[in-house]
Amino acid sequence: MTGSIIFDPLLDWPLVWAALAVAILFVAAAVWRGLSGWWLRGLAAAVLVVALLNPSLQQEQRAPLSDIVILVVDESASQRIASRPDQTAEAIARVEAEVAGLENTELRIVPLGDGEGDEGTLLMTALAEAMAEEPRARLAGAILLTDGQLHDVDRAPDLPAPLHVLLTGEEDDWDRRLMVTNAPSFAILGEPVTLTLRVEDQGAVPDTEGGLAPLEIAIDGGEPQRFDVPVGEDLELPITLPHGGMNVIQFTVPEAEGELTDRNNAAVVQINGVRDRLRVLLVSGEPHPGERTWRNLLKSDSSVDLVHFTILRPPEKQDGVPVNELSLIAFPTRELFIDKIDEFDLIIFDRYKRRGILPSLYLDNVRQYVEDGGAVLVAAGPDFATANSLYRSPLAEILPAAPTSLVLEEGYRPEITDLGERHPVTAGLEAFSPVEMVDATGDEDEDGPRWGRWFRLVELEETSGNTVMSAMDGRPLLVLDRVGEGRIALLGSDHAWLWNRGFEGGGPQLELLRRLAHWMMKEPELEEEALSATAEGQTMTIVRRTLEDGVGEVELTAPDGTVMMVPLEEVRPGRWEATVEGPEIGLYRLREGDEDAVIALGPAAPREFEATIASGDLLEPEVDQTRGGIVRIEDGVPDLRSVRAGRPAAGRGWLGITPREAYLTADVRLTPLVSGWLFLMLAGLLMVGAWMREGRN
Template identity: 70%
Template sequence: MTGTLILDPLIPLAVLYALAGVALMAAVLALWRGLSGWWLRGAALAVLLVALANPSLQREDRDPLSDIVIAVVDDSASQRISDRPAQSEAALARVRAEVAALPDTELRIVRLGDGEGDLGTQLMTALAEALAEEPRARVAGAILITDGQAHDMGLAPDMPAPLHVLLTGRAADWDRRLVVTNAPAFAILGEPVTLRLRVDDQGRVPEGLAGSAQLSIAIDGEDPQVFTVPVGEDLELPVTLPHGGINVLQFQVAVGEGELTDRNNAAVVQINGVRDRLRVLLVSGEPHAGERVWRNLLKSDPSVDLVHFTILRPPEKQDGIPVSELSLIAFPTRELFVEKIEEFDLIVFDRYRLRGILPQSYLHNVSDYVRRGGTVLVAAGPEFGGADSLWRSALGDIMPVDATSRVYEQGFRPELTELGQRHPVTEGLEDLAPAEGWGRWFRHIGIRQTGGQAVMSGVDGQPLLVLDRVGEGRVAVMASDHMWLWGRGYEGGGPQLELLRRLAHWMMKEPELEEEALSASASGQRMTVTRRTIGEDPGPVTITHPDGTETVLDLPEASPGRYSAQWDAPEMGLYRLEQGDLTRVIALGPSAPREFEETIASGDKLAETVAETRGGILRIEDGAPDIRRVAEGRVASGRGWIGITPRGAYVTQDIRVGALLPAWLWLLMAASLAIGAWLIEGRRGGAKAAG
């Protein structure tokens, strides 16, 4: 029980202050006049003023409350490397035992895991939230069990008691990390682009490993190239992308002996390869209704440089004029088919027939151009089965078809073959058909498939569009010259532009149109894995986590030739997907998350905040500290110990208020003092009269 003196004036304070002023003036006047009882008069007036102030005694019955100690245990990703989990648990067990031994003291434990995104360790946020849940008047201290790598120090709360840090890790720890400081989002094919990266060492690096590191570089999972690079220096790396679309560049630094973790030894950069200008050579053998289909398609793309030659002389015209004299300008055959053939990305022969304009040696060059990685598209017409057919030239060696010399002049609707429903060039084209189906074509050139993949069929199920790979290049044969009917909307038309666009992109080796492909995309930590194939069910995909563990993911069939599944990754980092010979690397968030930018345990970031509360930072490897009670404002840490401040918090159970003295006693005191003054002054006055 405690007692407190309180005032509850019987009159307004302003009036009380005024009366106090009058009383003071009266006492001063009595003193000035030389009245011997002036001090008794002043005391009487003071007693009356105190009585008017109505002093009361407030008595409280208090129930003392225990002190609270908050322990925040950092369980983030960087705390799960080496033996830090065991260190944290041992330190927490010691804190539990020490707090349990203190009288009237409770322990609150808060565990901090990895949050969403790449925010890093939100240590101060966790501490602030823990403080908000407890009465500040009861918080006697807080203990952080962490590696000290907090990423929200700007949110440090105002501590009402000492803050301490028990630091995990070892003084001899060291780590090496790879940082890509600059990487473009896209690059022009054939032109080098410069990436900047850096290899940094942290902590106590072993003497034999300092100064240099082994860096491996791989593109799209191919065999890596290994280089020895200096540590601690910015490196400029020129890279020329091998293909259009997304190119995945993976960088890996060899793991050194005793290194804390390899989670920050790798980086993945995705660069979109774009073509500056696509060079296409279009050779039209003779005028026909569909000739402008190819020209309009290619000219509609501003990034395409089109070289188009049309031979206007009809085959039935025999006037004896030499071929070399049939054009206003000379057909630069040598320049196009010998000197600059490698500069073209695609060569299209549209109803071309042998007329002596292109000698066989030039067509041999075209055949070799394909085997070295070039692409040729043959759009066949009735001439394809004749004696002057392009099939009977050197190009016939790389074509996946033989001519049957038959031409079907009848209406038919092009259809996708079973393989065509799975092939990326024609997959899903049926969904683009009008309600009544694709419009008919009226000419189908008879061919016999000898290789490749027939993705469309025509009359009596015979091959209509055949695709093939030859060496490093690609060849396509379209056995009809009536695709233009779709473009004109005849009988509803069909997906002419989409088919030609896909066909051209497949021939130019765009990755998204590869027949066998493994791809992955991510939204946050949710990964979508897609396997495209023209074969049978490819089976599950093996996913290797950043920490080396593996997950086998089954891929159900989403559509013909496409198998897909979504998977929630447990953490940010670099994942490797494998299925047979196909591999794919994908980074969820940064390949080296913020948690692994700095892995060496250090109290530097927390030092200022801890010092403000007079707390301490101790390494767990030096031994778990004792916990003592210290007075508020005193130093709260020392060698082998940390302190908490008792708060003396309580709950008031009952309050009683009573007058300090009864009213009659105040009046009696005032009257006694006034009478005393009168007697003293009267006695002295009588003595003066007798004298």
């Protein structure tokens, strides 16, 4: 219970001030007239004014409130390396014990994890939010348990009490960091692109670690190449992308002995490989309706550089003219098939047959071109079943099917085989079917939308590869195969042009050709056996493509080294998927069978690991403003003691908090000091005294 004297006016304050002014005027008039009792009149007026002010005794019943100390515990990723978790646990236990030993003091512990995305450590934001939940008048101090590497120091709140820092880490900590300072998002295939890297050492670096550092570079999870690079210098690295589409380039610096963490020793760069021009050589046999279709399809793509030759001499014409004199422009066979064959990305033989123009030596060079990584597409016509067939040449060693010498001339609809349902070249081609389809009799097809019919098939016997499309009775129509480093495709019909003309609704000729070309160009999105992942925020979508009937679980290695097994679910034939929520940003490694992949959620080296050496430099200005202190936990957790406001709050082995002496008012009572009748009687006596003194005079 506490008490104090206050004034509780009976009238509003303006009326009280008016009464005081009137009283002063009356006393002044008495003095001017020379009345001897003027001073008694003044006392009477003063008594009346005091009566109007109504002096009272205010008594409060107060309930004392405890002081509050806020402890913000940094639990971000950089606080989970080396001995920092043990230091953090030790410091929390010691602070709890110290606060428990202080009179009338409570502890509020605020854990701070990793922020969303790559925001880093928002230490000051957490402190401001914790202060907003507590009465400011009760805040006796704040303690930050951290490594000092925060990313929102500009949001530091205004503290009415000391701010202290308990610093984790060791004085002799050191760390090595890999940075990619410049990397383009796309590059042209065949042309080198320059990336800028930097390997940087931080902290108390041992003398043995200076100078050079090993650097490993791997593309698409392949075998890494190792180099020794200088530390502390920008390194310009030219790289030529091996294939089109997304190229995932991983840079890794092996963990050195004694460094804090390898979380910032890796970086991933994703560069989209773009072909400047797709060089295609189209060699056509005798003219036929499909020749113009092939040419129009290839010329309609501005990214295709087409070289087209057609053999115009009909086979039945025998006039004795030498072959090399049959054209106005000489067919540069040697230049195309010997000197510059490696400059082409794709060679297409459209209804071509052997007639002496391309000797076996040149065709053998085409075979070698495929084995060395080239691509050949053979669109077979009736001549493929004759003695002049390309199969009767050195190309037979790489062709995936052999002709039976039978040519079927009847209508059929191309079908995707069971294997083709899983192969990325033909999977999902049904989506390109016409909306409505009728069969040859005019009735609606009971099986739903289908493609238009073809009317010729060269019967083939599959010898290798994969049959992805079939004709009547399951006969092979489109066979794909890998030969050496290259790829080859055999189409057993020359009636694909019917789709382009829209016969019976047509079909997906353009899409099929595009996929064939991209598959033969080894585009990653059309690989039969592939493991890939895409990320959206912290959500990772894992995709496994295979021609097999099943796949195993994916081994997923998180940035902190923990391994989890992820089961996959078949979403459509040949495609298996899973969605995983990444627990933290960083580099993830995936493996299933012989397939590997890497993916980065956010940057491969998060902002949290840009600086891992514990330091109080960023927090020092804020701590100094409140006269607090910064103490390393390795030197021992200091004691807590009470200090007066404005006094130094840190010393050797101790940190101070400021008691606030806050309270809660439970009850308030007002009691007038003097009764109103007493004021009135006293004023009356003074006025009578003034009248008697003036009357005597």
